[in-house]
């Protein structure tokens with residue numbers, strides 16, 4: 001019926017077709033999806049980046065619009081992990097609330113056809129209309145691989161188009177094909193069993209793919225692998241890279257942070273100038289918004305520098321190599337090598353990290369990884385760490401080479417990693433789980449990160465951070481200001497006004513519980529809104545101090561102020577607290593969602609808080625003893 005309509009009407013209605021991008025991991029499905037739909041889904045150079053279905057739209061022509069699904073990569077339709085199960089279910093039309101796609105675009109990595117053709121043959125079993133997108137044609141060309149597109153297409157009876165998902169016009173052939181595609185011809189099934197598929201692939205490769213003699217690119221990859229995968233040189237290089245990153249976070253950021261501070265100071269004085277000094281509005285703007293947000297905003301450069309390195313590492317293809325290198329160590333700790341990528345993603349934020357565990361097959365391995373992911377140092381801890389480090393750790397060189405502040409930051413990250421390994425070890429032991437899984441992980445080709453993609457990735461990160469500052473941190477700062485202001489103290493009250501407020505009383509009450517670990521009442525207040533997000537602890541401290549009468553406190557002054565008011569053991573104890581404490585409700589919510597269990601979430605919260613208190617207690621008591 002839609003046929004007659006579209007042929008008769010001049011302004012023929014836009015038809016919408018549903019297509020799905022399917023293929024082995026890391027072949028460029030998401031890159032293609034982003035190119036076609038203008039989305040900004042995460043693309044990275046390792047397997048298992050996409051773990052859930054994503055939907056987007058693309059207008060192919062005046063008459064045709066397509067709804068595109070990006071699916072997690074899969075090696076076969078016999079799913080072995082939760083993310084592959086999504087792909088299988090969508091393709092079979094068994095995914096809840098999702099009609100079976102009308103057309104499958106099988107995306108292939110032209111440099112790795114052996115593997116990818118096998119999956120394509122398996123996909124023909126579905127008997128659905130299909131197109132093959134021969135992706136990464138640029139890399140193939142560089143490696144001297146030529147694919148006889150027409151011959152392959154004829155042999156398979158499936159349209160094949162070349163794509164380069166990372167080039168602006170890299171999908172134009174695909175769009176043309178979609179425009180002229182006959183959507184109703186089901187693909188003929190090729191081989192049903194593994195054995196004949198294997199032979200068929202061999203035959204296809206023999207007939208339609210040629211390699212020129214000089215494999216320059218691959219040879220270079222092999223040489224690099226020999227260096228990076230070697231236990232001795234590889235480990236030293238890994239350690240050097242990590243160390244360099246932490247040094248850079250401190251030293252590169254300093255001038256940028258000063259610039260932001262100056263800007264906030266100017267903005268602050270302009271905004272507060274027309275307000276009467278003793279009005280509630282002045283207090284809210286000055287002590288609440290400017291002190292609170294300013295003290296968090298100045299950490300933007302450090303966060304971007306950290307992400308710059310994370311993005312470069314992700315795109316370069318180095319990460320799976322590091323996973324390979326650390327596999328033995330992780331294995332001894334009771335983690336599977338597959339946990340590496342989820343744990344590494346947790347350095348940005350535990351939420352995508354926990355979601356990435358969907359690529360882990362064994363449910364017990366997956367659970368342990370989920371439970372230790374919050375121990376990885378997420379970027380929201382950076383403001384807390386650097387505030388305290390800058391205030392309490394002297395700026396001096398160690399061994400004439402390293403900046404002591406960078407060394408302490410490195411140590412904090414290391415403490416997180418080490419405790420994750422220890423916790424995983426204990427859990428595996430408690431579960432009496434003796435299962436072992438070999439790490440089967442493809443090593444992707446090395447790739448020089450694209451500057452435009454890097455810039456875009458950083459913009460995205462900056463916007464996430466700024467939205468946090470303008471959203472959750474802003475609202476909580478205002479809320480905290482209210483709780484610190486009301487009820488207001490009666491005229492004959494002799495103490496500080498904040499002591500009379502709800503927050504003040506709560507802080508003084510909690511301080512009794514936290515006294516053994518050295519937290520004063522201001523810290524106790526800050527920890528409460530800090531449950532929503534870790535950076536909020538910083539903005540909250542700034543607001544609390546500003547409200548308790550520190551007139552000078554704007555933007556950046558929090559560090560100076562606490563360095564005068566707190567003892568070193570208190571600062572160290574708070575650092576230890578933030579290594580462990582699950583000060584992030586969204587992480588707890590994601591643990592509940594991903595494990596579908598309130599009990600697991602409760603357990604995670606309990607064990608992390610218990611560890612935090614214990615660690616802070618030890619750090620505070622020991623450092624008090626040592627420093628007195």
Ligand SMILES: Nc1nc2c(ncn2[C@@H]2O[C@H](COP(=O)(O)OP(=O)(O)OP(=O)(O)O)[C@@H](O)[C@H]2O)c(=O)[nH]1
Nearest residue numbers: 026027028029030031044048049050073136164165
């Ligand atoms: N040179 C080149 N690189 C590409 C091309 N398409 C994608 N890439 C890169 O290949 C890597 C993998 O891309 P993704 O889009 O994340 O792959 P995916 O298939 O979605 O991977 P999963 O979600 O893990 O299944 C990234 O580093 C991309 O930048 C291409 O046509 N040419």
Ligand SMILES: [Mg+2]
Nearest residue numbers: 029030049050
């Ligand atoms: Mg993907």
